[in-house]
Amino acid sequence: MRLVTVAGPPSCGKTSIIARACRQLQDAGTPCAVVKFDCLKSRDAAAYASAGIPVSVALSGGLCPDHFYATNLEEAFTWAQGTGAACCVIETAGLCNRCSPHIRGLLALCVIDNLMGIDAPEKIGPMLRLADVVCVTKGDLVSQAEREVYRHRIRQMNSRAVIRHINGLTGQGCQDLARLLALAPEVDSVTERTLRFAMPAAVCSYCLSEMRLGARYQKGNVKKAMFVQGLATPAAPEEDDDAAS
Amino acid sequence: MLLPDAPAATSPRELSLSGGHDKSGAAEKAALVFRVGEITALLGPTGSGKSRLLSDIESLADGDTPSRRRLAIDGRAPSDDERFALQGRLVAQITQNMNFVLDMGVLDFLTAHAESRAVPDAGAAARRVFDAANELAGEPFVAQSQLTQLSGGQSRALMIADTALLSTSPVLLIDEIENAGVDKRQALALLLKSEKIIVMATHDPVLALSAHRRLVFENGAVRHILNRSEAENAALARLAGMEDELARVRAALRVGGTIE
Numbered sequence A: 001m002r003l004v005t006v007a008g009p010p011s012c013g014k015t016s017i018i019a020r021a022c023r024q025l026q027d028a029g030t031p032c033a034v035v036k037f038d039c040l041k042s043r044d045a046a047a048y049a050s051a052g053i054p055v056s057v058a059l060s061g062g063l064c065p066d067h068f069y070a071t072n073l074e075e076a077f078t079w080a081q082g083t084g085a086a087c088c089v090i091e092t093a094g095l096c097n098r099c100s101p102h103i104r105g106l107l108a109l110c111v112i113d114n115l116m117g118i119d120a121p122e123k124i125g126p127m128l129r130l131a132d133v134v135c136v137t138k139g140d141l142v143s144q145a146e147r148e149v150y151r152h153r154i155r156q157m158n159s160r161a162v163i164r165h166i167n168g169l170t171g172q173g174c175q176d177l178a179r180l181l182a183l184a185p186e187v188d189s190v191t192e193r194t195l196r197f198a199m200p201a202a203v204c205s206y207c208l209s210e211m212r213l214g215a216r217y218q219k220g221n222v223k224k225a226m227f228v229q230g231l232a233t234p235a236a237p238e239e240d241d242d243a244a245s
Numbered sequence B: 001m002l003l004p005d006a007p008a009a010t011s012p013r014e015l016s017l018s019g020g021h022d023k024s025g026a027a028e029k030a031a032l033v034f035r036v037g038e039i040t041a042l043l044g045p046t047g048s049g050k051s052r053l054l055s056d057i058e059s060l061a062d063g064d065t066p067s068r069r070r071l072a073i074d075g076r077a078p079s080d081d082e083r084f085a086l087q088g089r090l091v092a093q094i095t096q097n098m099n100f101v102l103d104m105g106v107l108d109f110l111t112a113h114a115e116s117r118a119v120p121d122a123g124a125a126a127r128r129v130f131d132a133a134n135e136l137a138g139e140p141f142v143a144q145s146q147l148t149q150l151s152g153g154q155s156r157a158l159m160i161a162d163t164a165l166l167s168t169s170p171v172l173l174i175d176e177i178e179n180a181g182v183d184k185r186q187a188l189a190l191l192l193k194s195e196k197i198i199v200m201a202t203h204d205p206v207l208a209l210s211a212h213r214r215l216v217f218e219n220g221a222v223r224h225i226l227n228r229s230e231a232e233n234a235a236l237a238r239l240a241g242m243e244d245e246l247a248r249v250r251a252a253l254r255v256g257g258t259i260e
């Protein structure tokens, strides 16, 4: 089965474009299945189902959906195989812009929209930087000039990805996206594969549902920032940029 | 996994679409040819096939769209690699739905756009776009204006000037600039100088006659291909004169003038 991870900020158009691209793949004889990892609720099941694509939604509740994804990926893979799919797409919600679901050696897609501001490509971390394909949506709402500048900023953050402008409303560009999905490597399982980027270390008391504020309640992996004029330290985590394929 | 990266967009001199069929399966009479330095007007009611034509160009149609048209670039079908590289980059578009959304000053933004094109003197290039936009806009704006604060006419003028002078795409599609509140004829003159293939959907008689060629759509396909005739040149001059007269009267009335 081919496996594709799709990440992107909430409401950027992931489902709109994947549902259409998968529809096209299915019409061309490649059965698809989608697994959506989200937090509290998701309407994506209905969207995929109405496009005729088998879908399973897993809600992480209090956990980061990307962590939850990592711990449930084997099971998700098995479910998708069981549907008879030849291509499985994993959609994750990318809530914190810090995590990335992308896996070495598999096809990694990032979706961002044109409305998120000029600095968005920089703010969106490894899920954009380590993607093989970056899909940019909502270009119908902004000027050609902004689309071009935005594309350039994306290119600066990720020098090797294929960048595509896709309209989630009209489906313009989805045929090409379907062709890209069909290039995803085929794998028998995800076991023993490696994430492209480590998820954040998170073993403090708040990971264990602590709700009270104050130093005395903070135990475990606690890091204190030094607040000074300008950038407080420690700054953002260092990135090990080895997106080995 | 590594996919081939797209090289820089090429600049074709000519695009053609052949083999088109309308919604009832009847064949289009001739290939549709678009050249650099020519303006083609698209005419016909909504749903008559204008958008289909645009997406056929944009998706590099290969007999795989409802119209069954095939696109040739400079006389030949693009190779798979060219197809891949040009995907989504062939056509720049200016439509009525578009707005500026970025929180940036006009000149800063234009400089960023010029820098993204690796133009040697980005500041000067940005200035040229700014000046050109101001000539098209009815009401002038300053370099520090915020993009999002521009009026509809100013935005459209800036989009046209920027696309003509800085866009990467070799084809430009414009949707109904007559309603944009910009100086239409100056806009066309600027676009003509841009070394791009210009396609314009319009309901405006002066704009339609200004085009070198008119494609008239019906039932999903091009029904007529009309080149501007001598008689139409004369009609265009007359209509343009009437528009100038209207503009003069409008300007005079606005400042309390009287009309003889």
Ligand SMILES: Nc1nc2c(ncn2[C@@H]2O[C@H](COP(=O)(O)OP(=O)(O)OP(=O)(O)O)[C@@H](O)[C@H]2O)c(=O)[nH]1
Binding pocket: A008, A009, A010, A011, A012, A013, A014, A015, A016, A017, A044, A093, A137, A138, A139, A140, A141, A166, A167, A168, A169
């Ligand atoms: N104008 C415009 N709207 C779009 C486009 N793509 C998606 N949308 C709209 O954006 C909204 C969110 O789209 P979704 O596809 O649900 O986004 P998502 O990324 O899957 O959202 P979550 O899974 O909830 O994070 C919907 O209302 C879409 O209709 C686009 O290209 N242009």
Ligand SMILES: [Mg+2]
Binding pocket: A014, A015, A016, A044, A091
């Ligand atoms: Mg979704």
Ligand SMILES: [Zn+2]
Binding pocket: A064, A065, A066, A067, A095, A096, A097, A098, A099
């Ligand atoms: Zn996270």
